[in-house]
Amino acid sequence: MLRFALLRLLWAIPTLLLVIVLAFLMVHAAPGGPFDAERALPPEIEANIARAYHLDEALPQQFARYLGGVLRGDFGPSYRYRDYSVSELIGNAIPVSMKLGALAMALAVLVGISLGTLAALRQNSALDRLMMGLAMTGISIPVFVIAPLFILFFAVKLQWLPASWSGSTSAWRLLLPVVALALPQIAYIARLTRASMIEVLGSDFIRTARAQGLGTAAIIRYHAMKPAMLPVLSYMGPAIAAILTGSVVVEEIFGIPGVGQFFVRGALNRDYTLVLGIVIFYAALVILLNLIVDVLYGFLDPRIRHR
Amino acid sequence: MSLLEISGLSISYPGSAAVLDRLSFVIEKGESLGLVGESGSGKTQTALAIMGLLPTNARVAGGVVFDGTELLGQPERMLNLYRTRRMGIVFQDPMSALNPYVRIGAQLNRILLEHGLASDDEADSRSLEMLRLVGLPDVERQFRSYPHQLSGGMRQRVMIAAALIGKPDLLIADEPTTALDVTVQAQILGLLRGLRHEFNTALLLITHDLGVVAGNCERMIVLxxxxxxxxxxxxxxxxxxxxxxxxxxxxxxxxxxxxxxxHERTPKDQTPVLEIEGLAVSYAVPGERRSRKRLPAVQQLTMTIAPGETVALVGESGSGKTSLARAIVGLLPVQSGSMVLLGKPLTGRVESRPNALRRAVQMVFQDPVGSLNPAMRVDDIITEPLTVHEPDKIKANKDEVVAAMLRRVGLDDALKKRFPHELSGGQAQRVAIARALVLKPKILICDEAVAALDGSIRQDILELLRAEQQQSGLSLLFITHDLTTVRQISHRVLVMYLGRLCELADTESLFMRPKHPYTKALLDAVPIADPAIGIIVASDLGEAPSMLQPPSGCAFHPRCPYSISRCSEELPELQDFKKSSAACHRAAELAL
Structure with missing residues (x-):
């Protein structure tokens, strides 16, 4: 198992390298630059700026310089927030983004699995149909529609919760963004859990457990939950990626000063070092979390573990 | 009052005929009742009805009265008071009946805890005690094992432990040994007999095998x-x-x-169709790639098949029967040794062999429906081999070929547009045979080809193969674990143990005068369909050792009641006798 994890960790290195190369090339292929303005600068100044940021060097040379920095944890200076380095900007934004993402993920897993299990136990009942109908709706509506609707309803109409981050200092200001971010994932995980739970409940070993006189709660908890969670666990990788992309939209809409908001601002301002830094950071995060999921998978399924 | 009274029990499912029709019988305290019938006769439905485990769409009528209480229609909560404490059940396939994700010990403990039969502290020791009682070796380790780490026989012992852990009054065993090797079957049946007396438990033994009933049940009913x-x-x-x-x-x-x-004219003196000499086949072991350790599936195997001859290949699971078959057809690479087919060397994988040699060896598999492509219709399935080997001919007269082949295997022409799932097991196996025969092979390898079929259908298929052989001089290599089938179809028998040949003999000679102690053990393990003979108590062989660590000398010596010190030191050579040859140091002196 340890061997497997280490091997996967080694594989992550070329994957990440590929991401860096592609992102670097794409950013450099984009037209325009951070220092282009309405009024063209005198060529001497332009040349000075280019020299200061090493933009006058050949592309391979620039890349080597950049990669060297990344290896030391230095993503270079931000082109727009001139007093900060990209690493500082990301570092400052991480705590709030992490809180948002982790809470959304936890909510999605907890509620999704519970609802899915309940629907599976009451298969084809009115409750099941209602929940699966809602789930389908949840999957179909994108975050950028849900979030403004939430603000309109809970913040503007009912005035229960703050509409944006700066509007309050209470912990409740996270509630709307977390729910908006988690909702599509809740729906998807609920559907996934229901399907796999129904399959597991129909298997021979569950019939054995019933023949042994175990109650429904014990059957779910001790016999069905673990195998039913395998497909849900495999979805965790894509779910993490979806939460990350979702957070870019949600942070912008609710005005949360997280990594996602910097990403959007960076893209709009052509702050290419910032964009590049965040892409690499996200890629590393997704790779790492996927690795954790794979290791967990081995723990859940003994037949994989003993291979 | 009887322990269990079934009265007028009927079960049906929407859109199909009744699967059980007004069944009535009783089981007295402590007695053993055999419930016999072919598949589809309603045996398992009866068992599920007693345990309250029928699917929710089943329509049930009649009565299931356990110790004076009606169980039909009771809520799950109420049934759970009976399950484990008053009645337990052992299912056919212990692999799927045990939870693969939960350790053996935890599965047993859960039963005890859920029924309040043990406290948290006592559960471990109670479960261990039960596992010891069912004869599980090395219980402490097995307690922490997952089901896939145990052999089939050991898993079934665990199932029995789980069913008896609440000391029930009634044990239902639904085909408990059908998925097991014959030597293991004898052990499991012996265990059930012993435990039944120890616990004074009534037994409802469900089986299709009259031999099993004869030795184990006082009373019987036939469905x-x-x-x-x-x-x-x-x-x-x-x-x-x-x-x-x-x-x-x-x-x-x-x-x-x-x-x-x-007794038939023995064809074995003619020039053989297939000659195999010193064949060795091995598998790479997962996780051992670095050390190049290989699992020897077949070693030093020498045999021939004459035209028109049937050779049966017998042995427990893991003896290398199927590996040998795969090597012959070229699905597994040969490590060493030689094979000669129709006078030409047979080497390499199937892809690299000339067409003439490829079509000369065909195969029929165990799972009749599973071995046919579910997306193809019967006529396409039967003619598919010809699209490779005789493309011109098949384009012109496909219909004639299909009609002729269907007639030859005794199927109605109307079936030609059906899909595999629309066929019965017997029909599907006939289609598989037609697909093999359409290439006019010289050798047909049947890998457990009748194992999944019921008694009467099995006879029909065997009859078909025999008729085919007499007409076309086809040679059959018949892989099976069922010695009754062997006796019916084969001229000669080849017994394998851990990848090596132990005995090669004329069928009659093998059954009457076995020369190898392992052959004798296999023969003794077959339940005899005669209650007057009762049970031949076969020597308890225990489990077959692992091929990865084969015993020294004769691989059978740790399980052999006749072994002497020489057996553990020296690999026995094959010795020739009048109508057989056996690889045993003591073959000449022993009278088995």
Missing amino acids: KDGKLIEEGMTPQIFAEPVHPVTRAMLAAARRSDFLARS
Whole structure:
């Protein structure tokens, strides 16, 4: 198992390298630059700026310089927030983004699995149909529609919760963004859990457990939950990626000063070092979390573990 | 009052005929009752109805009265008071019946805890005690194992432990040994007999095998299409069966006289179709790639097949039977040794062999429906091999070929547009045989080809193969674990143990005068369909050792009751006798 994890960790290195190369090339292929303005600068100044940021060097040379920095944890200076380095900007934004993402993920897993299990136990009942109908709706509506609707309803109409981050200092200001971010994932995980739970409940070993006189709660908890969670666990990788992309939209809409908001601002301002830094950071995060999921998978399924 | 009273029990499902029709019988405290019938006769439905485990769409009528209480229609909560504490059940396939994700010990502990039969502290020791009682070796380690780490026989012992852990009054065993090797079957049946007396438990033994009933049940009932057709004391039914179906079943089970094919003109003196010499086949072991450790599946195997001859290949699971077959057809690479087919060397994988040699060896597999492409219709399945080997011919007269092949395997022409799932098991196996025969092979390898079929259908398929052989001089290599089938179809028998040949003999000679102790053990383990003979208590062989660490000398010596010190030191050579040859140091002196 340890061997497997280490091997996967080694594989992550070329994957990440590929991401860096592609992102670097794409950013450099984009037209325009951070220092282009309405009024063209005198060529001497332009040349000075280019020299200061090493933009006058050949592309391979620039890349080597950049990669060297990344290896030391230095993503270079931000082109727009001139007093900060990209690493500082990301570092400052991480705590709030992490809180948002982790809470959304936890909510999605907890509620999704519970609802899915309940629907599976009451298969084809009115409750099941209602929940699966809602789930389908949840999957179909994108975050950028849900979030403004939430603000309109809970913040503007009912005035229960703050509409944006700066509007309050209470912990409740996270509630709307977390729910908006988690909702599509809740729906998807609920559907996934229901399907796999129904399959597991129909298997021979569950019939054995019933023949042994175990109650429904014990059957779910001790016999069905673990195998039913395998497909849900495999979805965790894509779910993490979806939460990350979702957070870019949600942070912008609710005005949360997280990594996602910097990403959007960076893209709009052509702050290419910032964009590049965040892409690499996200890629590393997704790779790492996927690795954790794979290791967990081995723990859940003994037949994989003993291979 | 009887322990269990079934009265007028009927079960049906929406859109199909009744699977059980007004069945009535009783089980007294402590008695053992055999419930016999072919698949689809309603045996398992009866068991599920008693345990309250029928699917929710089942329509049930009648009564299931356990110790004075009606169980039909009771809520799950109420049934759970009976399950484990009053009745337990052992299912056919212990692999799927045990939870693969939960350790053996935890599965047993859960039963005890859920029923309040043990406290948290006591559960471990109670479960361990139960596992010891069912004869599990090395219990402390198995307690922490997952089901896939145990052999089939060990898993079934665990199932029995789980069913008996609450000391129930009734144990239902639904085909408990059908998925197991014959030597293991004998052990499991012996265990059930012993435990039944120890716990004073009544036993409802469900089986299709009359041999199993004969040695284990005082009373028996016979089901046919959901109806009870015969009921009585076991010896009496065996002596004077009333219903024609029972009579036919008994006759089929007793067909030891059926055909000693050795009496036929033995074709073995002709030039062989296939000669195999010193063949070795091995697998790479997962996780051992670095050390290049390989699992020897077949070693030093020498044999021949003559035209028109049937050779049976017998052995426990893991003995290398299927590996040998795969090497012959070229699905597995040969490590060393040689094979000669029709005078030409047979080397390499199937892809690299010339077409003429490829079509000369065809195969029929165990799972009839699973071995046919579910997306193809019968006529396409049968003619598919020809699209490779005779593309011109098949374009012109496909219909004629299909009609001829269907007639040849005894199928109606109307079936040609069906898909595999629309066929019965017997029909599907006939299609598989037609697909193999369409290439006019010289050798047909049947890998457990009748194992999944019921008694009477099995006879039909064997009859078909024999007729085919007599007409076309086809050679059959018949892989099976069922010695009754061996006796019916084969001229010669080859017994394998842990990848090596132990005995090669004329069929009659093998059954009458086995030369190898392992052959003798296999023969003794077969339950005999005669209650008067009762049970031959086979020596308890224990489990087969792992091929990865084969015993020194003769691989069978740790399980052999006749082993001497030489057996553990020296690999026995094959010695020739009058009508057989055996690889045993003591073959000449032992009278088995």
